[in-house]
Amino acid sequence: MMPKQVVILGATGSIGCSTLDVVAQHPELYQVLALTGGKRVDVLLQQCIQFRPRFAALTDAADAAELRRQLQQAGVKTEVFSGAQALADLAAHPDADIVMAAIVGAAGLLPTLAAVKAGKTVLLANKEALVMSGELFIRAVQQHGATLLPIDSEHNAIFQCLPATLQQHCYQSQLAGAGIAKILLTGSGGPFRQKPLTEFDLITPEQAVAHPNWSMGKKISVDSATMMNKGLEFIEARWLFNCAVSDIQVVIHPQSIIHSMVQYTDGSVLAQLGNPDMRTPIAHALAFPERIASNVKPLNFFDVPAFTFEAPDYGRYPCLLLAQQACAAGQGATTALNAANEIAVEAFLNRQIRFPEIAALNARVLAHFSASKVAELEEILALDAQARTYSQLLLKDFV
Numbered sequence: 193m194m195p196k197q198v199v200i201l202g203a204t205g206s207i208g209c210s211t212l213d214v215v216a217q218h219p220e221l222y223q224v225l226a227l228t229g230g231k232r233v234d235v236l237l238q239q240c241i242q243f244r245p246r247f248a249a250l251t252d253a254a255d256a257a258e259l260r261r262q263l264q265q266a267g268v269k270t271e272v273f274s275g276a277q278a279l280a281d282l283a284a285h286p287d288a289d290i291v292m293a294a295i296v297g298a299a300g301l302l303p304t305l306a307a308v309k310a311g312k313t314v315l316l317a318n319k320e321a322l323v324m325s326g327e328l329f330i331r332a333v334q335q336h337g338a339t340l341l342p343i344d345s346e347h348n349a350i351f352q353c354l355p356a357t358l359q360q361h362c363y364q365s366q367l368a369g370a371g372i373a374k375i376l377l378t379g380s381g382g383p384f385r386q387k388p389l390t391e392f393d394l395i396t397p398e399q400a401v402a403h404p405n406w407s408m409g410k411k412i413s414v415d416s417a418t419m420m421n422k423g424l425e426f427i428e429a430r431w432l433f434n435c436a437v438s439d440i441q442v443v444i445h446p447q448s449i450i451h452s453m454v455q456y457t458d459g460s461v462l463a464q465l466g467n468p469d470m471r472t473p474i475a476h477a478l479a480f481p482e483r484i485a486s487n488v489k490p491l492n493f494f495d496v497p498a499f500t501f502e503a504p505d506y507g508r509y510p511c512l513l514l515a516q517q518a519c520a521a522g523q524g525a526t527t528a529l530n531a532a533n534e535i536a537v538e539a540f541l542n543r544q545i546r547f548p549e550i551a552a553l554n555a556r557v558l559a560h561f562s563a564s565k566v567a568e569l570e571e572i573l574a575l576d577a578q579a580r581t582y583s584q585l586l587l588k589d590f591v
């Protein structure tokens with residue numbers, strides 16, 4: 193069989209690098225067609241030298257020119273592009289079989305949608321795309337015959353625990369019809385699960401990005417600390433598995449060995465377990481419905497910590513509640529909340545606001561836009577922009 197042609201959007205990030213790690217283990221199965229990065233010329237250069245993709249892209253023209261120059265020096269023939277349109281074009285390239293959507297934030301929406309509209313097999317890590325546009329996104333998947341496979345470890349775990357018949361079209365089936373009572377979305381609770389609330393004002397970006405179990409990009413690490421990540425995943429699950437808000441329950445499991453579960457009406461609960469390493473869901477989705485090695489350390493049950501479970505405390509994790517409220521309110525609310533959160537996290541990382549102010553800013557922006565109605569892509573993008581402007585305005589109140 194010919195190797196599958198893989199495009200990686202966000203190749204220079206945490207998920208992108210883990211994807212290349214798995215791809216490198218199976219050169220007979222996967223070939224890299226294109227790699228894209230935001231600003232990291234040095235990382236993309238090394239990746240192009242190792243994987244020899246036909247195409248590469250960076251955000252800025254000047255960075256692309258620099259990469260082109262260095263590749264030429266290294267004797268690598270990769271063709272280099274720049275700009276947002278290039279990302280969308282590469283994602284939809286006729287020779288691409290699989291597109292890994294691993295850009296962080298709203299910037300990933302358009303290229304990921306381009307892959308969907310070209311009917312590709314889309315491996316979705318970029319949860320923000322679905323949070324912004326879930327309804328439209330899933331409709332596009334159906335209309336264009338794309339295949340959507342979740343990379344987020346929780347959603348990949350849930351997917352693995354679904355009946356095979358449902359896996360083919362989980363985003364349009366009724367869970368109840370398959371005997372499913374509930375989706376149990378697990379989360380570690382992040383680094384501040386036991387920190388006294390009185391100390392939250394003093395939390396630094398360094399503390400917030402140091403996740404106890406997972407190594408990830410900065411934005412998702414801060415989201416894990418506020419549990420906005422679980423909130424975004426709640427919205428993501430709502431669209432991926434066509435469920436109502438009441439079908440999903442968040443369960444804190446600090447050890448991150450169970451990656452989520454599905455509870456059936458007969459009393460069975462199916463769980464997917466493993467060491468916390470994103471190469472497992474990446475390998476699963478790359479090879480689905482087959483299985484390939486990922487080089488993840490096998491789970492040794494004589495060696496794992498005792499499993500514990502807790503209900504989330506909304507006083508500690510207000511962002512989780514905001515996301516659940518936004519999910520119930522609709523797509524306008526989730527788009528606005530996602531935009532606010534991107535601005536708030538960036539401001540926190542730049543030491544402009546304190547940790548608890550991430551939730552405070554999010555709450556104010558959500559309250560302002562909660563009733564907004566959006567359906568078309570242009571409306572979603574316009575609301576995203578409006579919510580960002582409003583967030584920037586509110587930021588002034590916090591300094």
Ligand code: NAD
Pocket residue numbers: 201202203204205206207208228229230231232251293294295296297299317318319320343344345406407408409410411412470
């Ligand atoms: P990261 O910050 O490590 O990498 C992000 C990638 O996106 C980089 O390649 C960066 O260059 C690129 N990028 C950023 N802004 C861009 C822009 N404006 N235009 C084009 N490219 C841009 O992030 P990550 O941790 O790899 O996360 C990527 C996505 O996967 C996020 O949506 C995250 O929520 C999701 N995810 C990550 C993990 C994980 O373990 N890291 C787990 C589950 C889900």
Ligand code: MG
Pocket residue numbers: 344345346425
């Ligand atoms: Mg996750």
